[in-house]
Amino acid sequence: MDVKNRQELELEITDIAFGGMGLAKVDGFAVFVDGTVPLDRVRARIFRKKKRYAEARLIEILSPSPHRRKAPCRYSGFCGGCRWQFIDYEMQLEYKRRHVSEAIEHIGLIKDVPVHPTLPSPVMYEYRNKMEFSCADRRWLLPDELGQTDIDTGFAVGLHVPGTFHKVLDISECLIQPRLGNDILDAVRTFIRASEMPVYGLKSHEGFWRFLMLRHSAARDQWMVNIITAEERRDVVYPLAERLMADYPAIVSIVNNITARRAGIAVGESEAPLLGGTAIRDRIGAFEFEISANSFFQTNTRGAESLYAVVKDYAGLSGDETVLDLYCGTGTIGITLSDAARSVTGIEIVESAVADARRNCRINGIRNCRFMAGDIRDMLSGIAVSPEVMVIDPPRVGMHKDVVRQVIELAPRKVVYVSCNPATLARDLTVMSEHYDIAEVQPVDMFPHTFHIESVARLIRK
Numbered sequence: 024m025d026v027k028n029r030q031e032l033e034l035e036i037t038d039i040a041f042g043g044m045g046l047a048k049v050d051g052f053a054v055f056v057d058g059t060v061p062l063d064r065v066r067a068r069i070f071r072k073k074k075r076y077a078e079a080r081l082i083e084i085l086s087p088s089p090h091r092r093k094a095p096c097r098y099s100g101f102c103g104g105c106r107w108q109f110i111d112y113e114m115q116l117e118y119k120r121r122h123v124s125e126a127i128e129h130i131g132l133i134k135d136v137p138v139h140p141t142l143p144s145p146v147m148y149e150y151r152n153k154m155e156f157s158c159a160d161r162r163w164l165l166p167d168e169l170g171q172t173d174i175d176t177g178f179a180v181g182l183h184v185p186g187t188f189h190k191v192l193d194i195s196e197c198l199i200q201p202r203l204g205n206d207i208l209d210a211v212r213t214f215i216r217a218s219e220m221p222v223y224g225l226k227s228h229e230g231f232w233r234f235l236m237l238r239h240s241a242a243r244d245q246w247m248v249n250i251i252t253a254e255e256r257r258d259v260v261y262p263l264a265e266r267l268m269a270d271y272p273a274i275v276s277i278v279n280n281i282t283a284r285r286a287g288i289a290v291g292e293s294e295a296p297l298l299g300g301t302a303i304r305d306r307i308g309a310f311e312f313e314i315s316a317n318s319f320f321q322t323n324t325r326g327a328e329s330l331y332a333v334v335k336d337y338a339g340l341s342g343d344e345t346v347l348d349l350y351c352g353t354g355t356i357g358i359t360l361s362d363a364a365r366s367v368t369g370i371e372i373v374e375s376a377v378a379d380a381r382r383n384c385r386i387n388g389i390r391n392c393r394f395m396a397g398d399i400r401d402m403l404s405g406i407a408v409s410p411e412v413m414v415i416d417p418p419r420v421g422m423h424k425d426v427v428r429q430v431i432e433l434a435p436r437k438v439v440y441v442s443c444n445p446a447t448l449a450r451d452l453t454v455m456s457e458h459y460d461i462a463e464v465q466p467v468d469m470f471p472h473t474f475h476i477e478s479v480a481r482l483i484r485k
């Protein structure tokens with residue numbers, strides 16, 4: 024059967040693709056349907072037809088999969104924050120394991136690598152320690168809000184519809200942030216709505232209020248509020264800070280990041296402290312970390328403990344090894360390994376992250392770690408003595424091919440590769456597998472109700 028654009032079809036969902044969409048086959052032709060899960064039977068309409076696949080929009084579930092559950096969040100299905108709430112958590116874990124395993128087999132062309140069952144996140148809701156809410160001068164309405172006359176459609180503080188930059192839902196409750204975050208969000212929304220300064224237009228690029236970022240320390244149950252505005256107006260934001268400090272004793276830091284850039288990124292070109300400190304402290308395992316507004320920190324603190332425990336186990340340190348921590352961010356992995364190694368050297372491109380890593384060493388009284396700022400592609404040639412163990416935790420794009428080559432030349436006995444992207448993990452492991460046995464891979468769920476998955480691979484030199 025030839026699939027046509029706008030055609031309505033009855034489909035049997037048989038698989039779930041990386042990216043989170045359900046997959047059906049029509050005479051062997053792949054049709055992706057968002058919001059579906061294997062064993063669903065659905066009616067859907069094709070809205071995009073390509074040579075090798077088509078995408079269809081779900082119209083009706085004719086018979087639901089046993090893996091479906093009722094999503095507890097009212098924005099589920101509309102919000103890009105987490106798109107898998109309607110899938111049973113055990114199945115989320117299994118689909119994530121399959122994605123990692125299939126990527127290694129089909130993209131990496133490496134056979135027989137043991138991929139263990141996904142380690143679940145210790146908490147399934149309220150797990151995110153950092154949330155970024157966008158301000159917008161238009162509100163994207165949920166189906167049950169359409170036609171309501173008492174809704175202010177010219178204002179939203181919330182999260183985006185998946186894949187869009189200008190469609191913002193006005194979110195009053197997000198279940199993946201700790202509960203008090205919703206109260207703070209509501210207080211900020213009320214203040215902004217009453218303010219004379221306009222919210223930012225995501226198309227016009229005019230307006231004052233841009234983002235609200237909330238950070239939470241799980242260890243201390245403390246909050247940081249970062250108000251991102253288009254210009255510095257202390258007279259406008261300071262009264263908001265005063266009100267928040269008075270009403271929420273758990274808030275210990277309020278800062279104002281200022282950015283005139285058009286890009287939809289909640290990072291300021293400059294930062295003005297408002298009330299309290301400019302950082303909060305959290306703990307992963309036995310170590311404390313100071314986190315400022317723009318520091319990188321794993322967004323699921325308890326999940327990071329599970330992840331780093333796997334890294335430590337795979338590194339198998341005896342106390343005598345030199346360790347190289349590539350793409351070290353604020354040094355959290357290196358510091359976690361420091362009590363089991365002779366020395367740790369971390370390399371990271373963002374200078375402020377390296378400054379954070381050094382400060383985190385001082386906070387924890389650690390003397391056997393050093394951190395260097397620079398591009399790994401340039402820095403590796405300066406490593407004179409080959410480390411026994413290398414931990415590699417690159418961004419989504421994976422390692423540059425020159426870096427893979429240099430890692431192989433340095434020839435560490437063990438490599439622990441941490442990845443947030445199964446496709447680039449598989450690509451890099453293919454090259455590494457000429458010199459290393461890929462002993463095992465452990466997927467770790469840091470992001471429940473999303474299709475994202477972190478994995479740790481253990482490599483042993485042949």
Ligand SMILES: C[S@@+](CC[C@H](N)C(=O)[O-])C[C@H]1O[C@@H](n2cnc3c(N)ncnc32)[C@H](O)[C@@H]1O
Pocket residue numbers: 319320321350351352353354355356370371372373376397398399400416417418419
């Ligand atoms: C996935 S994060 C890892 C962070 C850290 N290992 C952790 O667990 O918190 C990747 C890091 O790689 C850094 N990075 C990206 N490209 C780089 C490069 N070419 N050289 C050095 N660091 C780089 C990023 O700034 C980021 O901090």
